[in-house]
Amino acid sequence: MVRDDERGRRPDPEALLERAHSEEAASRPKLKIWFGASPGTGKTYSMLENAQRLRLAGADVVIGIVETHGRSETTALTKGLELLPRARIPYRGQMLEEFDLDAAVARRSAVVLLDELAHSNVPGSRHGKRWQDAMELLDAGIEVHTTLNVQHIESLNDVVAQITSVRVRETVPDAVLERADEIELVDVAPEVVLLRLKEGKVYVPDQALRAAGGFFKEGNLHALRELALRLTAERVDAEVQAWRRQQGIEAPWPARERIMVCIGPSPASARIIRSARRMAGAFHAPWMAAYVERPASPPRDRDRARLAANLRLAESLGAEVVMLSGDRPGELLLELARQRSVTRIVVGKPTHPRWRDLVYGSLLDDLVRGSGAVDVHAISGGQTDAGQSAPERVPTPPRPWGRYAWAVVPVSGAALLARALGELIDFADIAMIFLVGITIAATFLGRGPSVFASVLAVAMFDFLFVPAFYTFAVTDFRHVLTFLVMLCAGALISSLMDRIRQQSIAARARERRTAALYALTRALAGARDETAIAKAAADQVRDVFESEAVLLVPEPRGAVGMRAPAGDSVLEEADRTVARWSLEHGRPAGRGLKTLHGARVVAFPLGGRDAPVGVLAVLPRPEGRFEDPAQRALLEAFVAQTALAIERAQLAEAAAAARLRAETEEMRSSLLSSVSHDLRTPIGSILGAATTLLESESLPTDERTELIKVIRDESSRLARLVANLLDMTRLEGPGLALEKEWVPLEEVVGAALNRLDARLSHRAVRIEVPATIVAPFDPVLLEQLLVNLLENALKYTPEGSPLEIVATTEPHRVVLELRDHGPGVAVGDEERIFEKFFRSQRGQAGGGVGLGLAIARGIARAHGGTITARNLEPRGAAFRVTLPLEGEPPQLPSEAMFESRAHE
DSSP states (O other): OOOBGGGTTOOOHHHHHHHHHHHHHHHSOOEEEEEESSTTSSHHHHHHHHHHHHHHTTOOEEEEEOOOTTOHHHHHTTTTSEEOOOEEEEETTEEEEEOOHHHHHHHTOSEEEEOOTTOBOOTTSSSSBHHHHHHHHHHTTOEEEEEEEGGGBGGGHHHHHHHHSOOOOOOBOHHHHHHOSEEEEOOOOHHHHHHHHHTTSSSOHHHHHHHHTTTTOHHHHHHHHHHHHHHHHHHHHHHHHHHHHHHTOOSOOTTSOOEEEEOOSSTTHHHHHHHHHHHHHHHTOOEEEEEEEOTTSOOOHHHHHHHHHHHHHHHHTTOEEEEEEOSOHHHHHHHHHHHTTOOEEEEEOOOSOHHHHHHHOOHHHHHHHHOTTSEEEEEOOOSOOTTSOOOOOOOOOOOOHHHHHHHHHHHHHHHHHHHHHGGGSOHHHHHHHHHHHHHHHHHHHOHHHHHHHHHHHHHHHHHHHSSSTTSOOOOOHHHHHHHHHHHHHHHHHHHHHHHHHHHHHHHHHHHHHHHHHHHHHHHHHTOOSHHHHHHHHHHHHHHHHSOEEEEEEEOSTTOSSEEOTTOOTTOOHHHHHHHHHHHHHTSOEETTSSSSTTOSSEEEEEOOSSSOOEEEEEEOSSTTGGGSHHHHHHHHHHHHHHHHHHHHHHHHHHHHHHHHHHHHHHHHHHHHHHHHHHHHHHHHHHHHHHHHHHHOTTOOHHHHHHHHHHHHHHHHHHHHHHHHHHHHHHHHSSOOOOOOEEEEHHHHHHHHHHHTTTTTTTSOEEEEOOTTOEEEEOHHHHHHHHHHHHHHHHHHSOTTOOEEEEEEEETTEEEEEEEEOSSOOOTTOTTGGGSTTOOOOSSSOOSOOSOHHHHHHHHHHHTTOEEEEEEOSSSOEEEEEEEEOOSOOOOOOOHHHHHHHHHO
């Protein structure tokens, strides 16, 4: 977590969002839970007592379901409350009673009492669990009061099983507990629970005897009670913090001890961290370790390595590590303490000279003066505790003696220049020349060499230019003042230049970080699937961190295991184990971290909205790279961006699948609505005609003939509908094989006209198809295309209206056009008429499922061609089919060859 002190007093977006959520929660129906450590604490009794108080106050309270277990005291509290009838559900030959959800929703009371929230409903109920019934009641606007034991909370299931050796099967998701608007703890001592169990107030005698020897051991009850108290305390603490944020209260409320330790790169921080840990353990309090980095003076390499060791130590001891950034550390630390309701701040005693506090300010003084009600503990750092391991020793970098040698150069140059100018300049100008030399040294050589250059400049100035010459004796006190000014100016210039240099280094580091994040964001923005995202993330990690990386995602459809979309050649089985642990627990693990510290890789979970969507496993080079807080923070930013990209890809895939399902459902509905009518009509006609023929033996011959024609015509119509459906399925299916051959186009046109000869008998058809047009196509499919176009024209044009079929050739293609003189295509439907199941409203539309033109387009596209429609002037429509003309036709036998074969 990084904060800047430049943000001023602008509203916190998280606080505004939390306030919006709280306002939303205030307007929704309430869920109140009576919470206990175990059965027998009196949860149902307390819930009924509250219900009676609400009833007396005029509230509409009904009992959805309450289990009294034969207890007379509990039964007495149900008197006067309306009891909803229970639903009777058959199960394995007997009728079982269950909560009637429909009756509760229909009753629309203000409050419904729903005992035993974790109860499993009888198979055949609408929901499998009673908590799901409660959620539906809340969605219906009905307030729900219910009871729950700590052993039924999903996240505590393993803990309860470890304590009691009993695996609880009925659990409630933690999200339901988080949804609760009010939780009331019903707490009694374990001895009271055991007494009630013995008296039969919890279970019937036989069950009570078995429970006392198993789940209801006194030690188990103490442990469950502690769990319930802790969970309730965390809930109350969260509500207190939320209330403080809503009310804008910055002063901490010491409702619970919270400890914050201020650390830095000093070796003494290790002892301070351990002291804070012992203090937190004594108070049973949460604690955090905070570090403030000043942009004006970032830590050097040696300090940064020691800081990383201190941060790892704090994290390994259970602290929450918080990193801040700003030029006023005291204000930032106090602001963090107020936000987190810290009650005690632990800081090390200053060991530096007092003058540094006068010049740079004192962190301890700022904390003490601004802490208010917060206690500040100043602890001596000293050496590390006996018997405790010190932080890793960082090797001292070699001193840059070469720079000190180079510091002589600008000062000597200034002396030579001053000697060369001689009497042309006065005493003050000589001092200015030496200051220029000091400035040059400070600019290029660093603080230490520049201070050395300042001392050397004063010595040369005294030796060469101050009487008595060539000695270090000073005869005039004014020269001493000049020397002091030169020394102070040199020290100040060197300090300022060093600060500027460090700021420049920090700015370049921030620029590299920003450039790296921008490059990653741009690479991920162009990735559309998991494979591309995995490759982009691995490439960016390799470029920025010089380390190999592999992105792993869970196997789809609930399968066990993980897969690497872009490959995982650098990972070993032990590395995958680290990645699986990180995914399952949602926490980083691996090299340099407190979990699986000795692993070869470091694994970061890619956090999603509900659960991690994957893991980024990085093989650090060098091994300690991500022990540096800055490097780790940058990698965590990479992980966050990658997680967003993976989740975006998964959402896009889910949206595409949902869209496909919607289109499929729409297609199915269109098919059913179209086919059901168009198939039923010919079937009804055939059935009616056949029934008449069978039942009427004395029908006249002409009537019998007419009925047989009806059967024939309707059977043909039905056959065409089924054929169209089959053709559409074949065209849309994989592996459609065209049987192309070089065929004269006029033969295919003639075959299509012959198939519709009876229907075209009253139509004038003008054909302009040159016999020379020979093209490679599937003659059967092309004939079907023409038949579909002709049937469409017959269907949508007036009786007796003429048709025209015209074929021409263009470069590399054949053009076939069918023209009619009907009403034309409706404006805007020129493309839609080729969609499946679309039927135009033009003209005298007959039957059909709207597949004829869709099949025609499918056949044209299968040949690599196109089909379009346009309107003619003054009326009519033209359907234009283009087919590619590729290759050369085979050479036909000559007439002489036929004659010679005939003579033979």
